Amino acid sequence: MKNYKKGLLAVMVLAAMSSMAATSNIIKVTTFDDENGENLNQCSLREAIETARKNKSFGGCNVGNPNNGQTDYIQLEAGEYLLTKGELVPLNQIVIEGKSRFNYDSKNLLTQKFPAYEDIRTTINAQGKSRIFNTSRSEANFIVNNVRLTGGMAEDRGGALYLGGAFTLNNGAIENSQAKVAGGAIYSVAHNMSKKTLLVSSLVQGNVAPKGSVVAMDCIGNLGDTQPEIVFQQSSIIQNGSSTSNSVMDFCGNAKVELTANTIAKNQANPSTGSIIRAISQGTERLSAFSSFVLTSNTIVENNAASTYYYDNNGTKAWYFNVLAYNTGGKSCRYLNNAVPDNSQKFVASNNAFELAAAQCDLPESVLNSTESFLQNHDVSSYALGTLLSALQTKSAYNLYLPLYYPKAIGSGFDLINLGLDGCSDADQRGILRITDGTLQLSPTQRNTCDIGSVELMNLTAADMADITNESLTALQDKYQNTIDALKKDIDDPDYAEYKVANQDDLTKYEAVLSALKNNLKYRAVYFDPFPASLPQEESVNGSAETRQIALNADNYTVTTSPIGIGSEITVSSTGEASIVGNPPHDLHCDWDAGIKQIVIYRTSGATTAPTEYGFCKYTLKQKTGSQAESSGVVRVAFKNMTPVAKAAQYTISPSNNLSVTVNNLLENANDDGDGPVASMPAGKSVWHKNEEGQIIPIRFTKIPAGLNFEAEYSGSCPASYLKETCYGGKITFSVKNGFSQFDYPVEYSVIDSDGIASSNAILTLKNTAKNTNSSSSGGGSMGVFGLLALIGLGVYRQRRLSK
Template identity: 50%
Template sequence: MHTYKKGLLCVMVLSAMSLMAADDRTIYVTTFADENGENANACSLREAIITAKKNAAYGGCTPGNTVFGQTDYIQLEAGKYKLDSELAPESVIIINGASRENFKEKNKLTQTYPALEGIKTIISGEGRTRIFNTSKTEISFTLNNIQLENGYAGTKNGQNGRGGAVLIGGDFTLKDGAIVNSKAEVAGGAIYNVALNNEKKISINGSLIQGNTAAKGSVIAMDCYGNLDDTKPVVYFERNSIINNGSSSSLSAFDFCGLAKVDLITNTIAQNKASTSNGSILRMVTEGLNRLSPFSMFKIKSNTVVENEAHSTLLYDENGSKYVDFNILAFNPGGKSCRYYSNTGVPKENIVFILAKNALNLGTGTDQCMLPKSSLDATAENSKNIDVSTTSFSTLLSKLISASPYNTFLPLYYPRNNQTATDLVDVNSSGCSDYDQRLLERADDTVLQLNPDLQSSCDIGSVEQMNLAAVDVFDLKNSSLVTLLDYYQKNIDELKEIIADSNTNKEDVDDFKEELADYENLYKYTKQYQKYRAIYFNPIELAIAGEERVLDSKNEEYRIKVLDTKHYDIIAEPLGIGVLTFKDGQPILNGSMDDLKCEWKADLKRIMIYRSSGALLENGDNAYCKYTIKEKAGKVQQSSGILKVSFTNIEPIATNDNYVLDASQYLTMSVNPLENDSDDGDGPISTVTKPKAIYHQNDAGQDIPIRFPELPAGLIMKAEHEGPCPEAYIRDTCYGGKIQLTVKNAYSQFDYSIRYAIFDADGGMSKEATLLLKNPAKDTNSSSSGGGSFGIYGLLALIGLGLYRRKMK
């Protein structure tokens, strides 16, 4: 599941934002009126588009990005912009509606800031005009968080009756927006793509397409020919709700032709209408001048296509390649859910129609999906389609759930889990879309060793049912406690700075304060509970939250039950050290419990895993813990996971040291590099039950952790203790105790830099540090001027003068 997180480096991001604000080239629209140069005191949407083209002030708008050919950004406010005539962008623009993010509340799906709210910005054609037209300019533009409504393309006054909301000649992107209640008299109630031979992409993401009508293509239609060749439309629809478009007299809702490349991924396409005598919802055929190229390609994945009313929901012929998988394509009254376009209606065999794990009516009569037998037979056994011809709609799906914060404001259907063969939940296959329509990550490969029968896999349709599931983790290792605490402290310091900064958006403060409290608790309780070589695991971070159905007298909702310690208990227990196998979901350990500890710390919100002895594992063994996440109320669901753990030796820490040589002691210095060094990365050795040396020792039990790769020329070293280094460096000598360093030349004026590293008791070696011997003699030499002295610069001057005289001669 995607989450919203700021974390470390917020200051850098905010600093960048402040710099951008100082150089803000956004064109801000300040009036809802449709003005065109007559008012210098306000900037209208139309004037903003003209300003972007001119790269100069127009009306009440200031210039945006004046670099030739660069994209301009236009910012709209919350409210409705009513147009008198269509808008025709002539330069690349991105128009942003008012933000849908509310940082004072949490998202209902992720339980993280910010919450998602409904669309706040509307551009209306008022039922009298098309909204956007780039058919002549062929320019690309993008709309974010904007609803287009009441667009109209008629056939009078030179209009062509195509593209009720938008008539597209270039790339067009609509993200997190809507196109509603628009009409075209001829084709393309919402969108029409005009004739072009080069590929232009129409991309609609996370949006609502509802209530649009046209004689042909109530949602989208397109030209089929351009310049005596097939057009090349590229159409990408992902995570949209396409609801209640068309009418009983429409020929189609989606009307594809030309050399089309079409991706329909994770959409809800429902309750749309077309003629029950000859109409289709998804029309992809050659008919007369409406030519579909044999080289077209259609990818239809993880869609819910139900309750549409037409002669054919999916109308196809032998032209183009179709890849159809993980869709619900059934329960469409009034005609066939799938129909082959020919005089006989019998599908031609050996066409490219690839199927996998769809829910289809493979029976006869109304709603039947008529498919080539060769396509059905070619489907692999683990990808067989599910025949729902004898199953009721209400058994498999909820009713259409209204838009709400729990479904990203997109009406959709939820699957029901009856644990039967015809269920659309966990169909023991992978390959569905990575995310469902709500942008929740599908758990299509989750395998639980303790619950093999509850393996999570793909659901069919646009919505994945979320079931509570712990996750097995097989690669847990301890990391440096010093690094971990330092990371927490840096976040604490930076978040405090952000909160105190007067430039911080006050809407964000609640989010930052909550995050600060989390990091402060992590720092406090990690230090309080710290153990030697401990692993701190967050069981909630990787787990999948469960979903609950909420009913009242009027509404039905499906809500994610947030994973936190308020709603769930966490139980942790050690399984032991050795080799773990499973039989019918039961763990079998070849080993022993030994000194393994697995403890849930509620205030730390972590499972701590460690050995009381602090010892490393041997002979390929691993340590194993079991943890369980259990609901405190409701259905009291629970799920358990396995944690496979290995302990590693964290390298010690060597720190740079500076010493000043004492001339009165004949440039001899006694040093102890270990004074600033440590082995704290492993955690406090004092917490182990068995006494243990910290550093590498010699046979006499004396600490000799220091290795010098080489000594600078001119230095003599004498150590209190010495002996061979650990195995990897056994030919080298390591030192410990007091180390005496003497400069051979008592008149030396040089500093001496000595590289060294240290070894801990397990042979781990630190990164190299530097021991610097600073020589004060170089600062009191006789090279300064005065007293008849002759310094180096004087000598160089004389040499230069001599060379000059020789050259002159």
């Protein structure tokens, strides 16, 4: 039984949500003006980049990271930074952070959870006067998060970005930039594989160049092929190029290209000779035989060019779960010069949607005629685009502000949804994890599997969960209380004011759960939240093509439960009913607790389970409104004994009581509350180990000091693991053999519960109040030669200090 991966939304780049959280050495830009040292009262973006290079203040900027070779972090605010003094030239490793796109005062419209994800708030605009960034000579590596780059202009290459080093754009955009030679948005001169260009969850729109309106590159450098690595993930590349452009994405050299979960649509190139994606060797524009092109889960439609994907026999091609169809002006995939594709090339294509019968895609015979079931592709020539996909949706909060297409479930015939396979991208374009590895024993037909294209539509799926055990109920309560305390602290902290609304929402929930939990502690119970590992239902937004998740919580779904039983495994009938093999009797309970909002699983006997034995429960989630979708899952649990706790304690002995003390109840310093409070125990079950007479004898002394006697009211054999030892209970009297002793006596003990599990050792200290007035006292009290030497050494030490 597999477990589902946890976490339904990656919002991809949540890691980039604060790449600066780990450092306080942030250069804060305080003006939108493009200054260059003329104003010491303000820090501009240009001055911040120069400050990072010099490691000392420039203009009005504070010093960032003062250590040479370390990354500098530059913080921008919401607004538009207009470049008037030319391109920006990073000369060392920097991270430029725009205003966060997360709003903790609101919930995400897609997931119905905090925080909301909003449109880009920070823009750098070159106003068509210059390119934006140039690292072609410095080869500096830099990262840009949450920033729109727009209005770049180059007389030659790289309208927005001319890159000689590694570059990453997270949650940003490159818009309306142009180059008069190549690389309208990006031009790469990377000469080795360490200079990766990475775009994640970003919008690339309205960029134009004669060659490579979105990306182009040097083909030869350092007397050999360049080694560009281009990775676009979960991004929208739309409406780039023109009817005079030769290409939109132009690759050469020893290129390593990965396109994953992107929408590439409505781009344009010359309808007679142009390509949207061009990957061929031609003259000096050489494409290495060692290049590679991996396309996974992309939607590549409605582009207009002679060839949408133009390729030759150079390099390895691996295409998985892409829609490459419905393009106009020519073919969706075309082999070099319209020739028959070379059958010997390395080309793997699996579960793609092509217009094969319409001869819209040239593929090698080895791909078309593969007999391997997992290497089959799908001909969509007989389906109109509108049958399988929505129209291109404009950017909105429901699609993370990335225009995209939604697949349609058509009910009969072929569609792009749930192919019954895995191997697509781990997350779809919206950051929703494509959870395809769940085992649904009760409803296998509801299993979510890979969709073709960049968007994955989810159906309600109650996850099968295995290997869950009960945990200490005291630790569970402490966990909730610690979370509550932390939330209260953050709410009162002005440095966390941004998160106050979200934290208050969490606090209200956690306080309600802890209060309900304290009122319903079941002995050795498993408390299981069915929502985090399950998949939500996804439904249309007001009848439109856009969808949103119906958040998994008790407000949106009812939860019903029933025990299956206790045993080693279950069987499922053809009608979906589960039972334990052999159907033995059981005492298992599975209850939905509306206060705690969790499923409580326990045994009325309070017994543990054997090593190969489990408790099995069925639970069902049902949507309260809308489609009223329903799904059932199985939870497999094991019950184990929690270790009891012995605590340190102190009792007084003195000459007045003959250096003795009677401890009436040593167990007041111990508990077994991890299994549950005494009030929750099943009838007839004891907390502690007993002797044959039924007397409670859980105390095991592991170390008794020499010179100390003790007597116990009850005694008997310890349980199996300690069978050769004696355990004690009732009143215990300790007495010192030497009536002149002036020393404390530490007694090491543990306690054993009724299931034979012992606690860790604790120290019971008998504190002696006798004064040290008898230098001849025995019992370990004489100073001896070593004590005398210690005092002499102390005196010498003091003299040395005084002499100084």
